[in-house]
Amino acid sequence: MSRFALMLHRELRLALRQGSDSLMVVAFFVLAVVLFPFGVGPEPNVLERVAAGVLWVNALLASMLSLDRLYQGDYEDGSLELLVLAPAPLELLVAAKVAAHWLTTGLPLLLAAPLLAILMHMNPEGFLVLELSLLLGTPALSLIGSVGAALVLGARRGGVLLSLLILPLYVPILIFGAGAIDAALHGFPANSHLVILAALLLGALPLGLFASSAALRQATE
């Protein structure tokens, strides 16, 4: 556990010292959502109808755009090879890196989401479910994204490739995340959606850590 904590501490310190990265993720999220009223028109009922989907799709894209930071720097300066050789399970170190990624990108999205929900005229009944669905969904996005980020290390055109690899795998989380909010807004219980989101998170945890570690090992061979 102390290795996990050390790694988490290192990652968080790096992220905070390098400064504006997590702010930029939030800025992207806000800007991308604000573009929608320009595209579909400012009528409150139209915005209200699409709010849940717009918020979720943009949170997903914002989380994806920050993935290259997860391993790329360590890969380029060689510290990734040391991490793979370190006398600790690689899965544990990956878990710490993913946790740090979520704390610096997923958590800020959670804080910005209610504000944007107000801008999108979402009914306040949906706010609690919006937060809960993001709380369960964004860690799963980070875990799945970690696999993609590890796979494209050293590839040409890594950024575009990354989106092609992981966006199809994000579909279930998007469906249940946006579905939970829609259910709550239409007066249905959102529990079943949230429970499935939690199940997806629990499934992504071992699979994501295992597959990311396998990908990191073959990237540093």
Added chain:
Amino acid sequence: MQNFANPGRFLRLAEALIPWFAWATAILIAVGLYLGLVASPADYQQGESVRIMYVHVPSAWMGLFAYTSMAVASGVALVWKHPLADLAAKATAPVGAAFTFLCLFSGSLWGKPMWGTWWVWDARLTSMLILLFLYLGYMALVDAFDDPTRGAKAAAILALVGWVNVPIIKFSVDWWNTLHQPASVSRAGMPTVDKAMLIPLLLMVVGFTTYYVTVLLLRIKSEILASRIRNLRLMQVHGSGE
């Protein structure tokens, strides 16, 4: 299985098998198409357009079957480092993607007379579309590295992750579709298929499968030959330098 890790032995076996599979493909598809397009009855509801089924259903089956074969080959390549398994997985991807595309295309052609539109966000069409994206991602990753063995390994991991995800994606798309079911579209479901339709359908399914095996053997063969040519060229360059 390890016996065929020797490319020379594999090539001899492939040479012997390819004509058999090629002829089986030609005969099965010819008979299947005749029975399906000419000899079988039209559907009492859908009329003649039901005949699209004889291409649509086998290509859907092949899209899924090829993805599973790709995942199995990737697993074999990762666990046993079998040299031909990498080639088999890599050779399968474009074939599977083509079948998936054919399934979507024929589904769209079928949808126009039946549902009055080229595309509906039907659960099955949508999951096939995502499967196509999974294939495209795999093919892009294989080609993205300067070192082909790196690409093959990374893509093998992706294929396995994708394979675990396919049932989850299918389930969630089904769920999503039942929640957002458009009122105008009613699927008649698949009632028990009559024998006159089932036999050509099965013939086409087997014919498509043997076609896949033929193309797979040909593609692995040409990959092996291409790497031999590469090695010969390198030896030539190396030799002329001396």
